[in-house]
Amino acid sequence: MNEIYAWVAIALIILASTTGDVLLSYSMKRVGDVGELWKQSGVLAVLGRVLATPTFALGLMAMGVAFYSLLFGLSWGNLSLVVPASASLTFVANAVAARIFLHERVGRRRWIAALLVAAGVVLMAV
Amino acid sequence: MTFRKYLVLAGITVFSTAGDSLLARGMKELGNVNVSLHSLSALLLAILNPWVALGILFLLTFFACYISALSWADLTYVLPATSLGYVLIALIAHFGFHEVISTTRWLGITLIAAGVGFVAAGPSITSSHEHHNSRGAARDAISQEVEL
Numbered sequence: 001m002n003e004i005y006a007w008v009a010i011a012l013i014i015l016a017s018t019t020g021d022v023l024l025s026y027s028m029k030r031v032g033d034v035g036e037l038w039k040q041s042g043v044l045a046v047l048g049r050v051l052a053t054p055t056f057a058l059g060l061m062a063m064g065v066a067f068y069s070l071l072f073g074l075s076w077g078n079l080s081l082v083v084p085a086s087a088s089l090t091f092v093a094n095a096v097a098a099r100i101f102l103h104e105r106v107g108r109r110r111w112i113a114a115l116l117v118a119a120g121v122v123l124m125a126v
Numbered sequence: 127m128t129f130r131k132y133l134v135l136a137g138i139t140v141f142s143t144a145g146d147s148l149l150a151r152g153m154k155e156l157g158n159v160n161v162s163l164h165s166l167s168a169l170l171l172a173i174l175n176p177w178v179a180l181g182i183l184f185l186l187t188f189f190a191c192y193i194s195a196l197s198w199a200d201l202t203y204v205l206p207a208t209s210l211g212y213v214l215i216a217l218i219a220h221f222g223f224h225e226v227i228s229t230t231r232w233l234g235i236t237l238i239a240a241g242v243g244f245v246a247a248g249p250s251i252t253s254s255h256e257h258h259n260s261r262g263a264a265r266d267a268i269s270q271e272v273e274l
Binding site (some may be wrong): 021022024025027028029031032033034035050087091094095098102104105106107109110112113114115116117119120121122123124125126 | 131192193196197200202206235236239240241247248
């Protein structure tokens with residue numbers, strides 16, 4: 001039973017952190033290059049513009065959900081299962097989500113990279 | 127990609143890794159904290175531990191680097207940089223603390239490094255429809271080439 005709970009937590013982590021990453025990326029693309037904005041209008045302008053983007057707050061909340069899902073997952077399952085499983089599957093989920101929602105061109109190069117990194121993360125945690 | 131942008135990407139790797147390590151060290155000093163409402167105060171007091179406080183500071187710096195990178199690069203370009211931390215920790219453990227690293231872990235390191243290299247060699251941004259500047263056309267040409 002604990003194992004089922006652990007996998008439910010893993011699924012939640014993947015869903016929440018992918019949602020968070022996509023929302024943060026979307027927000028920051030709308031804000032624009034913060035380096036150039038900083039040079040032109042100063043750090044307060046950067047902070048103001050980031051905080052005024054509604055999807056940014058949503059992204060932060062999703063990240064919070066992912067963090068607490070991780071804590072609960074760790075209380076049900078082993079560290080060596082929960083962390084690598086969620087981290088590597090999040091990589092693949094992010095590649096899919098970035099293509100669908102952010103219209104990033106995830107070409108062959110990035111697919112191979114996502115799979116290599118995901119596999120590498122699993123091996124590092126074994 | 128300018129030198130400053132590569133520095134921000136390096137910042138993501140270094141600060142997330144260092145922040146996690148500092149937090150782990152601090153939390154070990156504090157002992158077991160159960161995740162429940164009763165120990166919420168214990169969790170809040172955890173920031174008084176200097177390792178935890180420094181760890182949080184590093185993680186905030188990581189987050190600043192992360193969202194800064196997302197403002198000029200694709201999510202699928204930035205994310206692999208975060209996993210380079212696993213490699214960094216293993217290398218520090220091996221060369222700094224002379225810990226033995228298993229063959230499986232060396233294989234994992236190689237795969238992650240190869241994945242990061244693959245992404246880094248390609249274009250940093252392909253979602254150009256949100257930007258309406260002169261670089262857009264050039265980017266489109268590059269990313270079209272990559273998808274082929």
